[in-house]
Amino acid sequence: MNNLLVAQSGGPTxxxxxxxxxxxxxxxxxxxxxKVYGAKNGIEGVINGNLLDLNDxxxxxxxxxxxxxxxxxxxxxxxxxxxxxxxxxxxxxxxxETFRKYDIKYFIYIGGNDSMDTVDKLSEYCMINSLDVKxxxxxxxxxxDLNLTDHCPGFGSAAKYIATTISELERDINVYDIPAVTIxxxxxxNAGWLTAASALARVNGGSGPDLIYLCEKTFDYDRYIxxxxxxxxxxxxxxxxxxxxxxDGTGAYVSDSMSSxxxxxxxxxxxxxxxxxxxQLTRERxxxxxxxxxxxxxxxxxxxxxxxxxxxxxxxxxxxxxxCAVEGETGRMAAIKRISNDPYLVEFTSVPVSEVANHEKTxxxxxxxxxxNDVTEEMMAYLRPLIIGEVNLKYxxxxxKQYRLY
Amino acid sequence: MNNLLVAQSGGPTxxxxxxxxxxxxxxxxxxxxxKVYGAKNGIEGVINGNLLDLNDxxxxxxxxxxxxxxxxxxxxxxxxxxxxxxxxxxxxxxxxETFRKYDIKYFIYIGGNDSMDTVDKLSEYCMINSLDVKxxxxxxxxxxDLNLTDHCPGFGSAAKYIATTISELERDINVYDIPAVTIxxxxxxNAGWLTAASALARVNGGSGPDLIYLCEKTFDYDRYIxxxxxxxxxxxxxxxxxxxxxxDGTGAYVSDSMSSxxxxxxxxxxxxxxxxxxxQLTRERxxxxxxxxxxxxxxxxxxxxxxxxxxxxxxxxxxxxxxCAVEGETGRMAAIKRISNDPYLVEFTSVPVSEVANHEKTxxxxxxxxxxNDVTEEMMAYLRPLIIGEVNLKYxxxxxKQYRLY
Numbered sequence: 001m002n003n004l005l006v007a008q009s010g011g012p013t014x015x016x017x018x019x020x021x022x023x024x025x026x027x028x029x030x031x032x033x034x035k036v037y038g039a040k041n042g043i044e045g046v047i048n049g050n051l052l053d054l055n056d057x058x059x060x061x062x063x064x065x066x067x068x069x070x071x072x073x074x075x076x077x078x079x080x081x082x083x084x085x086x087x088x089x090x091x092x093x094x095x096x097e098t099f100r101k102y103d104i105k106y107f108i109y110i111g112g113n114d115s116m117d118t119v120d121k122l123s124e125y126c127m128i129n130s131l132d133v134k135x136x137x138x139x140x141x142x143x144x145d146l147n148l149t150d151h152c153p154g155f156g157s158a159a160k161y162i163a164t165t166i167s168e169l170e171r172d173i174n175v176y177d178i179p180a181v182t183i184x185x186x187x188x189x190n191a192g193w194l195t196a197a198s199a200l201a202r203v204n205g206g207s208g209p210d211l212i213y214l215c216e217k218t219f220d221y222d223r224y225i226x227x228x229x230x231x232x233x234x235x236x237x238x239x240x241x242x243x244x245x246x247x248d249g250t251g252a253y254v255s256d257s258m259s260s261x262x263x264x265x266x267x268x269x270x271x272x273x274x275x276x277x278x279x280q281l282t283r284e285r286x287x288x289x290x291x292x293x294x295x296x297x298x299x300x301x302x303x304x305x306x307x308x309x310x311x312x313x314x315x316x317x318x319x320x321x322x323x324c325a326v327e328g329e330t331g332r333m334a335a336i337k338r339i340s341n342d343p344y345l346v347e348f349t350s351v352p353v354s355e356v357a358n359h360e361k362t363x364x365x366x367x368x369x370x371x372x373n374d375v376t377e378e379m380m381a382y383l384r385p386l387i388i389g390e391v392n393l394k395y396x397x398x399x400x401k402q403y404r405l406y
Numbered sequence: 407m408n409n410l411l412v413a414q415s416g417g418p419t420x421x422x423x424x425x426x427x428x429x430x431x432x433x434x435x436x437x438x439x440x441k442v443y444g445a446k447n448g449i450e451g452v453i454n455g456n457l458l459d460l461n462d463x464x465x466x467x468x469x470x471x472x473x474x475x476x477x478x479x480x481x482x483x484x485x486x487x488x489x490x491x492x493x494x495x496x497x498x499x500x501x502x503e504t505f506r507k508y509d510i511k512y513f514i515y516i517g518g519n520d521s522m523d524t525v526d527k528l529s530e531y532c533m534i535n536s537l538d539v540k541x542x543x544x545x546x547x548x549x550x551d552l553n554l555t556d557h558c559p560g561f562g563s564a565a566k567y568i569a570t571t572i573s574e575l576e577r578d579i580n581v582y583d584i585p586a587v588t589i590x591x592x593x594x595x596n597a598g599w600l601t602a603a604s605a606l607a608r609v610n611g612g613s614g615p616d617l618i619y620l621c622e623k624t625f626d627y628d629r630y631i632x633x634x635x636x637x638x639x640x641x642x643x644x645x646x647x648x649x650x651x652x653x654d655g656t657g658a659y660v661s662d663s664m665s666s667x668x669x670x671x672x673x674x675x676x677x678x679x680x681x682x683x684x685x686q687l688t689r690e691r692x693x694x695x696x697x698x699x700x701x702x703x704x705x706x707x708x709x710x711x712x713x714x715x716x717x718x719x720x721x722x723x724x725x726x727x728x729x730c731a732v733e734g735e736t737g738r739m740a741a742i743k744r745i746s747n748d749p750y751l752v753e754f755t756s757v758p759v760s761e762v763a764n765h766e767k768t769x770x771x772x773x774x775x776x777x778x779n780d781v782t783e784e785m786m787a788y789l790r791p792l793i794i795g796e797v798n799l800k801y802x803x804x805x806x807k808q809y810r811l812y
Contacts, residue, residue: 012578041583072577079582164805168707171478171808172418176485177447182703203803206810296699297588301574305710307804387804397609398713398793399570402577404612 001103003035004325005051009042009111009118010079010140012072013154014161014303015314017403019110019138020075021068022318024058032326037102040406042078042111043118047094051102052405066403068311069393071303074405077111082118085125092125099133106325110138110318112146116333117357123331134325137333137353138318142300144193147359148351149335153317154300155193156310156386161302162186162295163200163387166241169293170206174237180289181228181238181282184209185275187299189245191362192216194299196375198241200383210238215245216363217372219254224278225285227373232288242274254278304400308389313346320348344385407509409441410731411457415448415517415524416485416547418478419560420567420709421720423809425516425544426481427474428724430464438732443508446812448484448517449524453500457508458811472809474717475799477709480811483517488524491531498531505539512731516544516724518552522739523763529737543739543759544727546720548706550599553765554757555741559723560706561599562716562792567708568592568701569606569793572647575699576612579643586695587634587644587688590615591681593705595651597768598622600705602781604647606789616644621651622769623778625660630684631691633779638694648680660684710806714795719752726754750791 006023008016020038027036038052039045052075057063067074085092098104109119116137123135139146144155166184173182186195192214201208210231213219219242231238246254255274275292282290313336320334332350339345367379394401412429414422426444433442444458445451458481463469473480491498504510515525522543529541545552550561572590579588592601598620607614616637619625625648637644652660661680681698688696719742726740738756745751773785800807 008581012581041581044583070577071574073581076583077581160804164710165704165708167805167808168477168709169703171476172703172707175414175418175447175479175483177450177482200803200805203805204807206808291703293702293704294700295704297575297578297697298571298699298701298704301578302571303574304570384803389804390801395796397790398566398795399573399606399609401610402573402612 001034002032002105003037003103004033004106004108005037005039005046005102005104006075006108007039007042007045007110008073008075009077009109009115011112011142011300012077013140013142013300014071014157014306015154015310016110016140017070017074018068018311018314019140019153019318021064022315023108023138023322024054024064025315026319026322028058030326033106038075041076042080043082043109044078044080045076046098047091049098049101051098057405063403066394066401068315069303069306069391069400070402071301074403081114082121085121095122096129096131099131104133107133107135108138108321108325109135110140112141112143113357113360116146116353119333120331120353120357123353126330134328134330136321136325136329137356138321139333139335142194143188143191145191145360145362147356147361149333150338150346151336151386153310153314156307157302158194158299159197159200159383160307160387161299161305162194162197163203164305165295166198166201166208166239167206170201170208170239173239177236178289179232179236180291181240181286182291182293183240183242183275183278183282185242185244185273185292185294187295188215188243190215190360192243193363195241195243196363196379197383199375199380200387203384209241211240211373212375213242213246213373214363214368215243215247216365217368219246219248221248221281223372228282228286242278244274246274304393306391307387308391309386311391316348320350324350341381341385407440408438408511409443409509410439410512410514411443411445411452411508411510412514413445413448413451413516414479414481415483415515415521417518417706418483419546419548419706420477420563420712421560421716422516422546423476423480424474424717424720425546425559425724427470428721429514429544429728430460430470431721432725432728434464436732439512444481447482449486449488449515450484451482452504453497455504455507457504463811469809472800472807474721475709475712475797475806476808477707480809487520488527491527501528502535502537505537510539513539513541514544514727514731515541516546518547518549519763519766522552522759525739526737526759526763529759532736540731540734540736542727542731542735543762544724545739545741548600549594549597551597551766551768553762553767556744556752557742557792559716559720562713563708564600564705565603565606565789566713566793567705567711568600568603569609570711571701572604572607572614572645573612576607576614576645579645583642584695585638585642586697587646587692588697588699589646589648589681589684589688591648591650591679591698591700593701594621594649596621596766598649599769601647601649602769602785603789605781605786606793609790615647617646617779618781619648619652619779620769620774621649621653622771623774625652625654627654627687634688634692648684650680652680710799712797713793714797715792717797722754726756730756747787747791
């Protein structure tokens with residue numbers, strides 16, 4: 001028997017199930033695979049032998065269609081970082097046990113940085129132990145920070161949600177004629193791609209954010225206050241987009257500037273975000289109305305406004321990972337190579353996962369304006385194609401239909 | 407000349423421009439109105455004579471279509487509460503001046519409670535001063551708290567956004583198998599309608615929020631902790647929906663329980679929300695992973711997932727307000743009367759604005775479960791029809807198109 005095992009890991013996205021669907025499309029149309037299983041909660045499910053039988057699902061065209069547009073990981077997820085097998089071989093042995101028990105010939109792991117590290121370590125372990133299991137990675141992360149792929153599945157949909165939401169907030173905050181600053185915090189500890197996507201709110205002529213601060217550039221409090229004052233001198237409603245991970249000149253997170261001091265009634269430290277910290281600062285230094293908004297989990301879960309480009313590419317990356325595996329590749333990740341921006345053309349390829357794992361692809365500094373408060377046209381040209389197209393969602397009783405595996 | 411003036415007021419919604427469109431449709435198809443103007447920033451624009459000429463817009467079918475689906479108040483808004491004319495007649499005199507200067511025969515004011523108070527006072531002032539201006543109100547508020555109308559334009563779209571978002575968050579938080587509580591704060595200081603709408607995340611069989619607390623019922627901290635513990639005993643990912651305005655047994659806002667104690671580095675009081683306060687409490691008392699999420703401005707601005715029922719009814723309410731005005735009514739508000747839930751049937755009517763102004767329609771206590779942590783089937787039957795249908799949005803470059811009046 002040549003069976004395939006697929007699992008999902010890391011933070012959920014609106015597109016991670018589309019990549020699972022791509023894998024299942026491969027299974028359905030290939031003679032190379034006999035049975036297909038899904039590990040529950042990522043690599044933990046492989047270690048514990050907690051597998052779901054996907055052989056009925058793979059034949060259910062309607063369910064597969066709904067699954068494509070269902071947010072978050074249908075197979076569950078985990079945050080499990082595998083240690084080197086020389087340090088702790090036990091989990092590896094258990095994985096091999098599961099592989100043997102279920103006649104697994106192919107293992108496809110869909111996830112971000114940590115998951116690619118797992119693919120790297122596991123493919124190496126299989127080779128060293130002469131176990132013929134092909135281990136392939138399927139990329140996934142809204143953060144868009146994976147190395148060697150032009151962009152990551154999940155990013156385009158999060159970017160479309162952010163661009164749309166910022167365009168709506170821009171309309172909202174401009175209805176009053178009194179000075180007010182709205183600070184929107186966007187996910188990204190070390191990579192500012194998602195925050196950069198807020199600039200896409202301008203694609204139809206809207207003003208979008210008035211100021212954009214990415215975590216790649218040192219955040220200067222005084223400069224920020226001056227930037228806001230300059231903008232307020234021109235119009236009353238100011239929209240600021242900031243990465244959650246912006247840091248000041250000392251290398252400290254802006255978010256810590258508040259949480260280090262704030263305590264609640266019980267004396268417990270209060271953990272705030274970057275936008276909350278800037279809300280306080282802006283109120284103190286400028287004195288106008290200020291509001292902090294966090295896009296929070298919504299930005300990674302908003303399947304209802306997924307990017308068709310993102311969803312289609314996510315399916316194709318799943319299929320690419322499948323094809324690489326059955327064609328004998330191991331220790332590699334399916335990836336996207338961009339040929340051109342306009343027309344937007346990409347190729348699907350595979351890259352060595354060892355060069356992906358434990359790297360973070362951050363925003364090139366020259367894609368941020370010299371003033372550090374906006375992004376450049378190069379960034380816009382990169383971002384624009386990724387949010388194009390709307391998905392053909394099926395609704396039931398007024399909300400999008402979802403597929404639930406368990 | 408018989409001219410019409412229209413204005414928008416209060417917090418923006420995804421449907422307030424649809425009501426403006428209904429008024430403009432009336433103007434376009436009636437012989438009773440010569441010219442149409444929009445006051446900029448609500449009643450303030452009427453007072454200051456800051457009027458926009460809408461006579462070109464009214465003939466631009468394409469612009470009108472885009473305007474229908476553009477969030478927030480295209481004419482701008484204000485937060486202006488008029489005093490009684492016996493206390494301060496000056497603003498009234500200025501309004502009359504504007505009415506006379508522009509030959510205004512009809513004034514339609516789209517807004518919430520305060521705006522209906524303005525309609526009430528102004529219609530009375532006109533009558534007392536023998537000025538033949540018909541003043542009509544068009545309802546608007548995501549809070550759904552206006553008296554004498556079954557529901558309010560803007561509420562259905564906010565409810566659809568909330569239901570969809572909660573269904574997505576429910577998928578998101580259930581991917582891990584470690585205990586975690588996610589607390590979602592939903593708008594509503596005194597009325598819990600929007601928080602109740604989170605239950606609509608269940609319409610297709612999803613679990614939706616595990617616990618729902620509305621501001622109409624006293625919030626008991628101990629009971630809440632026990633509720634969460636009970637839920638955690640059954641599954642790891644718990645989703646809690648709370649109104650921003652929940653209050654404890656002493657009548658104090660839950661949100662104040664934290665902000666009263668928390669201070670930042672500068673010693674300034676930190677203003678948190680109800681979800682943040684409960685996040686702290688849950689972490690202290692239960693000790694698991696906890697996250698606070700605020701739907702914030704997004705819930706009132708999310709035109710990209712507007713309810714078709716809401717948008718169509720909002721247009722018809724604008725048209726109803728128009729027809730009432732030209733048929734000679736004054737001091738009244740266009741309103742919706744529900745005939746039946748299933749099939750969903752409504753009638754458009756008008757009601758005396760004096761009975762709308764300064765009242766708040768809160769959730770009936772018997773639509774909340776006796777345990778105080780969920781809503782009843784009666785509430786569901788009321789809510790279900792309001793989120794039905796999707797709008798035919800036009801996209802440009804990946805985000806919804808918007809119309810900008812200025």
